[in-house]
Amino acid sequence: MSRLASAALAAALTFSLGSGAALAATEIEMFFPVPVEGKLAKEMKNLVDRFNAEHPDIKATAVYTGSYDETNIKTRAAIKAGRPPAAVIMSANFVLEYQINDEIQPLDPLVEADGQTPDAFMAQFWPALHGNARFAEKIWAVPFHNSTPLLYFNADHFREVGLDPANPPATWAEWVDAAKKLTVRDGDSIKRYGLMIPGNYDYLGWIMTALTMSNGGLYYNPAFGGEVYYDTPSMLGALTLVDDMVRKHKVMPSGVTDGKAVSTGFFAGQASMVLLSTGSLSFIRENMKADYGVAFVPRNLRNAVAIGGASLIMPKGLTPERQKASWTLIKWLTAPGCPASGAGSPATSRRTRAPTTCRK
Amino acid sequence: MRRADPSALLALAALSAVVLVWSTPLLWMAVASFRPQNFGGLDMAALWPDFVPTLANFVEALESADFPLLYLNTVIVCAGTLGVQLVTVTLAGYAFARLRFPGKELVFYAFLLQLMLVPPILIVPNLVTITRLGLYDNLVGAMAPYFASAFGVFLMRQTFRTIPKDFEEAAIVDGATWWQLVWRVLIPLARPGMIAFGIVSVVSHWNEFLWPLMVISSPDNQTLTIGLASFTRGAESASQWGVIAAGTFLVAAPLLLAFALFQRQFVNSFLFSGVK
Amino acid sequence: MVAEAEGRAGATGMGRTARRVSARGRAEALRAGMLLAPSLVFLAAFTYWPIGQVLLQSFTIETFGSKEVSFGAGNFERLLADASFSRALVNNVVYALGTIVPSVVIALALAVGLQDATRFNATLRTIVFFPVLLPLVAAAALFMFVFLPGIGLLDYYLGKLGADNTNWLGDPDLALWSLIAITVWKNAGYYMLFFLAGLQSIPLDLYEAARIEGAGPWARFRRITLPLLGPTTAFVLVIALVNVITQVDHVVVLTEGGPSDATNLLLFYIYQQAHENYDYGKAAAATVLSVAGLLALSFLSLRTLERGIHYEA
Numbered sequence: 050m051s052r053l054a055s056a057a058l059a060a061a062l063t064f065s066l067g068s069g070a071a072l073a074a075t076e077i078e079m080f081f082p083v084p085v086e087g088k089l090a091k092e093m094k095n096l097v098d099r100f101n102a103e104h105p106d107i108k109a110t111a112v113y114t115g116s117y118d119e120t121n122i123k124t125r126a127a128i129k130a131g132r133p134p135a136a137v138i139m140s141a142n143f144v145l146e147y148q149i150n151d152e153i154q155p156l157d158p159l160v161e162a163d164g165q166t167p168d169a170f171m172a173q174f175w176p177a178l179h180g181n182a183r184f185a186e187k188i189w190a191v192p193f194h195n196s197t198p199l200l201y202f203n204a205d206h207f208r209e210v211g212l213d214p215a216n217p218p219a220t221w222a223e224w225v226d227a228a229k230k231l232t233v234r235d236g237d238s239i240k241r242y243g244l245m246i247p248g249n250y251d252y253l254g255w256i257m258t259a260l261t262m263s264n265g266g267l268y269y270n271p272a273f274g275g276e277v278y279y280d281t282p283s284m285l286g287a288l289t290l291v292d293d294m295v296r297k298h299k300v301m302p303s304g305v306t307d308g309k310a311v312s313t314g315f316f317a318g319q320a321s322m323v324l325l326s327t328g329s330l331s332f333i334r335e336n337m338k339a340d341y342g343v344a345f346v347p348r349n350l351r352n353a354v355a356i357g358g359a360s361l362i363m364p365k366g367l368t369p370e371r372q373k374a375s376w377t378l379i380k381w382l383t384a385p386g387c388p389a390s391g392a393g394s395p396a397t398s399r400r401t402r403a404p405t406t407c408r409k
Numbered sequence: 410m411r412r413a414d415p416s417a418l419l420a421l422a423a424l425s426a427v428v429l430v431w432s433t434p435l436l437w438m439a440v441a442s443f444r445p446q447n448f449g450g451l452d453m454a455a456l457w458p459d460f461v462p463t464l465a466n467f468v469e470a471l472e473s474a475d476f477p478l479l480y481l482n483t484v485i486v487c488a489g490t491l492g493v494q495l496v497t498v499t500l501a502g503y504a505f506a507r508l509r510f511p512g513k514e515l516v517f518y519a520f521l522l523q524l525m526l527v528p529p530i531l532i533v534p535n536l537v538t539i540t541r542l543g544l545y546d547n548l549v550g551a552m553a554p555y556f557a558s559a560f561g562v563f564l565m566r567q568t569f570r571t572i573p574k575d576f577e578e579a580a581i582v583d584g585a586t587w588w589q590l591v592w593r594v595l596i597p598l599a600r601p602g603m604i605a606f607g608i609v610s611v612v613s614h615w616n617e618f619l620w621p622l623m624v625i626s627s628p629d630n631q632t633l634t635i636g637l638a639s640f641t642r643g644a645e646s647a648s649q650w651g652v653i654a655a656g657t658f659l660v661a662a663p664l665l666l667a668f669a670l671f672q673r674q675f676v677n678s679f680l681f682s683g684v685k
Numbered sequence: 686m687v688a689e690a691e692g693r694a695g696a697t698g699m700g701r702t703a704r705r706v707s708a709r710g711r712a713e714a715l716r717a718g719m720l721l722a723p724s725l726v727f728l729a730a731f732t733y734w735p736i737g738q739v740l741l742q743s744f745t746i747e748t749f750g751s752k753e754v755s756f757g758a759g760n761f762e763r764l765l766a767d768a769s770f771s772r773a774l775v776n777n778v779v780y781a782l783g784t785i786v787p788s789v790v791i792a793l794a795l796a797v798g799l800q801d802a803t804r805f806n807a808t809l810r811t812i813v814f815f816p817v818l819l820p821l822v823a824a825a826a827l828f829m830f831v832f833l834p835g836i837g838l839l840d841y842y843l844g845k846l847g848a849d850n851t852n853w854l855g856d857p858d859l860a861l862w863s864l865i866a867i868t869v870w871k872n873a874g875y876y877m878l879f880f881l882a883g884l885q886s887i888p889l890d891l892y893e894a895a896r897i898e899g900a901g902p903w904a905r906f907r908r909i910t911l912p913l914l915g916p917t918t919a920f921v922l923v924i925a926l927v928n929v930i931t932q933v934d935h936v937v938v939l940t941e942g943g944p945s946d947a948t949n950l951l952l953f954y955i956y957q958q959a960h961e962n963y964d965y966g967k968a969a970a971a972t973v974l975s976v977a978g979l980l981a982l983s984f985l986s987l988r989t990l991e992r993g994i995h996y997e998a
C-alpha cells in the first residue's frame with residue numbers, strides 16, 4: 050500500500066513538474082469494445098501491457114467500453130465533454146459518421162511524417178478492407194478487428210442426408226437444396242432447421258448486405274455514403290431468397306432469431322447450417338463437439354461479402370504528443386505479422402487471424 | 410397461519426404457485442452455474458442436476474476480471490451515494506410531508522421531474538458537467554448525479570405522512586425542538602421507509618451499467634457490471650450460458666445476502682412503532 | 686379509530702399551503718428552504734440543466750454534417766409524422782396496461798401474505814425479490830436463454846408437456862407479451878418492498894380492535910390495510926407509471942425494439958434517435974413530450990389518489 054502511495058506521489062510530482070520532465074511518459078487511452086465472448090478484455094490489457102513495456106515513453110491504457118454501440122456513445126460523449134480518447138476500436142459501421150461530423154483525424158499527415166506515401170501504407174492491407182478505411186480521398190481508419198459473414202455447417206448432418214461435406218453449397222440453388230434436405234420434420238413441426246440466420250438488430254442488416262453483394266448488387270453508393278439502397282432488384286432478390294427459406298421452403302425459423310440463439314442452435318444440432326461472423330470461428334472451433342465445416346457465403350452472381358467488425362480511429366483534438374503516441378500504438382497493433390494475434394493473445398486473434406485482417 | 414381456514418389454504422396455494430414461477434429461473438441459474446460446459450446438449454435447461462458439479466464456470470468468470478477491485482469500487486460507489494442520499498432525501502421528504510411553505514406543490518413536481526427523464530438523454534449533458542467539475546474518471550463522478558433522489562424524497566414524504574401526528578405532538582409537549590423531533594421521533598419511525606429506500610438505492614447502483622461506463626475510464630476505477638459485461642455481452646454470436654450464470658451469481662450474491670439480512674428489519678421495526 | 690388516523694394522515698395534504706404569511710409561516714418557509722437546498726443544488730446540476738438543454742435542443746433544427754442551425758417546431762412536426770413514434774406510443778400504452786395492474790396487485794398480495802415474521806416468509810420474500818437483484822447486463826442474456834426457442838427453459842419444459850417450439854421474442858405477435866411477462870415477474874418483488882415497508886406503520890391495535898368487532902380477514906384488509914396504505918399505494922402507482930417509460934432497459938436490450946417495431950417502446954425510440962440516428966432534435970422533442978405526459982399523468986393520479994385518502998373510510 051505504501052509502495053502504491055509513493056508511486057502515486059512520484060507520479061503526481063512528475064506530473065506537476067509539467068512538460069519540462071523529459072521522463073514523463075505520454076499517457077493515452079484507447080477505447081475498445083468486446084465483439085465476441087471470452088476473456089478479450091483481459092487479453093487486450095495484456096496486449097497493451099506488452100506495448101507499454103516496449104515503449105517506455107508511452108503509457109497506454111486499454112479501456113473496455115461495452116458493446117460496439119456503447120463504445121460509440123462513450124466516444125461521442127467524451128469528445129463532447131472535451132476528453133477525447135487517443136484511439137478507439139470503432140465498429141466499421143460508425144466511422145463514416147465521425148468523418149462527416151469532422152470528429153476524427155485524417156491519418157495521411159502521420160503516414161507521410163513516417164516517410165511513407167498513403168498509397169504504400171494502404172497497400173499493406175488487403176484491398177477488400179480499403180473501403181472502410183480510405184474514403185473521401187483520405188485515410189480515416191486503420192483496419193483492425195475486421196470480419197465477414199461465414200457459412201458454418203454441421204458435417205455429420207451433411208453425411209446423414211447424403212451431402213458431401215467436402216463440397217458445401219456454393220450457389221444459392223445448391224444452398225436451398227441442401228437446406229431442404231437437412232430440415233427434419235415431424236408432421237407440421239420442425240425438429241431441425243436446415244438454416245438459421247441471426248435476425249437481431251444490425252446483424253441481419255450485415256447479412257442482407259452480404260447476400261445483396263452475392264446477388265451482384267451494392268447496398269450503398271460507394272461515391273457518396275449518404276445514399277443507401279433498399280429497393281434495388283439485387284437487394285429485393287436477396288430478400289426473396291430469405292423469405293423463401295422461411296415461408297416457401299420452410300427450412301428456416303420465422304421471426305427474429307437472435308445471434309445467441311443461432312449459435313446455441315448450431316451447437317445443439319438444432320440447426321444444420323448457420324451464417325455467423327468469422328469472429329465466432331475460434332469460439333466454435335473450441336466448443337463444437339460435432340464435426341463441422343465452413344464455407345464462403347453462397348453466391349448467386351458473384352462471391353462477395355461485406356466487411357464488418359471494427360477499425361482503429363483517432364479523434365481530433367489531441368495534443369501533438371498524444372497524437373504521436375496514439376499513432377505509434379495504432380501502427381504497433383496493426384503491424385505486419387499481427388502482434389495483436391501473437392501467441393500471447395489467442396482471444397484477440399479471433400478476428401485478426403481471419404485471413405482478411407492481417408497485413409499481407 | 411391458521412390451518413383450519415379454507416381461505417388461508419387457498420391463499421397458500423396461490424402463494425406457492427407464485428413462488429414456483431419466481432424461483433424457477435433462479436434455480437436454473439444455480440444449476441447452470443455448476444454445470445460442466447456442454448455446447449452439444451439439448452438439456453441445458455434441465456433443472457435437475459444430472460451431472461458432476463464443477464467450479465469451472467466460476468473460475469472462468471473470476472479470471473475474466475479483477476473481481477476484488479471491482480467489488481471494492483462498487484461498494485464505495487453504493488455506500489457513498491446512499492450516504493449522501495439519506496441526508497438529502499430525509500430532509501426534503503420531511504419538508505414536503507410536514508412543513509407549509511408557498512409553492513410547495515410546484516416544487517414537489519419540480520422534484521419529480523428527475524424521475525421522468527429517460528437515462529439516454531442525460532448522458533451527454535451530465536458528462537459535460539462532470540468533466541467541468543473535474544470528476545471525469547472519478548468514482549465521485551459516478552455518484553454525483555444521484556446525490557439528489559426524487560424517488561427517495563417521494564418515498565420519505567409518503568413515509569412521514571403515514572406516521573400519526575400524535576407522536577410528534579407528544580414530543581412537542583415535552584419541549585422537543587423540531588430537530589430533536591426529526592432525529593428522535595420521525596427518523597426512528599420512518600426506518601422501514603428508509604431501509605426500503607436504502608435497498609432500492611444500493612441495488613440500482615450496484616447494477617448500474619451505462620453511466621459508470623460513460624464516466625469511468627481507468628480500469629482501476631471500474632465497477633462490477635462493467636467487468637461482468639466484458640464477458641456476458643459479446644456483440645456477435647455464441648453464449649456461454651454457464652459462465653454467464655456463474656458471473657451473475659458473483660455479482661448478485663452480496664446483494665442477495667444483504668437483502669436476506671436487511672429485509673427482516675421490516676418485521677423487527679414493529680418494536681419501534683411501540684415507542685412513544 | 687380508523688377514520689381518525691385517516692384524518693391525521695391527510696391533514697398535511699398537498700395544496701394546503703399556508704394562506705397567511707405570518708412570522709411563524711416565514712420561519713417555516715425558511716426552514717423548508719434549508720431542508721430542500723441540498724437536494725436542489727444537485728437537481729440543478731444534474732436534472733434542470735439537462736432539461737434546459739433538451740428543451741433548447743427540441744426547438745433547434747440541425748442538419749447532419751452541417752454546422753448551420755435554425756429554430757422552430759420542426760422537430761415536433763417530424764416526430765408526430767413518424768410512424769415509428771406512434772407505434773412506440775401505442776406499444777408503450779399496451780405495455781403500461783399489461784404491466785402496472787398485475788405487478789402492483791401481485792406485489793400487494795405478496796406483501797400482505799408474507800408480512801408475518803416467519804423464516805418461511807423471509808425465504809419467500811427473498812426469492813420474490815431476486816429478479817430485482819439481477820444486473821441488467823446479465824439479465825438480458827439470462828432472459829434470452831429462458832425464451833430460447835426449443836432449447837430454453839420455457840420451451841424445454843413446455844416441450845415435455847407436448848407443446849411445440851415457440852419463438853417467444855422473435856415473433857412479432859408474441860414479443861411484446863413476453864416482455865410484459867418479464868416485467869411483471871421482475872417488478873412484483875420491487876413494489877412488494879414498499880408495501881412491506883408501508884404495512885409496518887399500521888398500528889397492530891387497529892387489527893385487534895377490528896377482530897374483536899368480528900371483522901374477517903377480507904374486511905380487515907378492506908377497512909384497515911387498504912386505506913392506511915393509501916400514501917404507499919399512491920407512491921407505488923406513480924413510480925410504476927414513470928417506470929413503464931423510463932426503466933425499461935431490461936426488456937429493451939432483449940429485442941432492440943423488434944421484430945418489426947413490435948416492441949419499440951418510447952425509451953428505445955429516444956435512444957435510437959439520439960444514439961443511432963444522431964437525430965438529437967427528434968430525440969429531444971420525444972423526451973419533452975414524454976416528460977410532459979408523465980408529469981400530467983402523475984399529477985392527475987396523485988391528485989385522485991390522495992384525495993381518496995382524505996375522504997375514504
